[in-house]
Amino acid sequence: MQLVGAREHMTFGGSVTARTPGLLARALTRQGKGGDFRDPERIRKWAHHISAELVAA
Incomplete structure (x- = not known):
């Protein structure tokens, strides 16, 4: 974050399907625990929060 000057970060859930790579x-x-968690x-x-921050800057 410091390298690019980011003020904050956010993570969001994703989608886990039979086509998602990885063990x-x-x-x-x-196990039937896949799905779309977005x-x-x-x-x-x-x-909208980020756009308001950018407009204010």
Whole structure:
């Protein structure tokens, strides 16, 4: 974050499907624990927050 001058960061859930690469993803989908964990409203709110920060700067 310091290298690029970021003021904050945010992580969001993703999508784990049978096509997602990796051992952990395969294990999760085999156990029926895969799915789409993205939250579009949370992402939208964060994007609006960031745009307001940029306008204010």
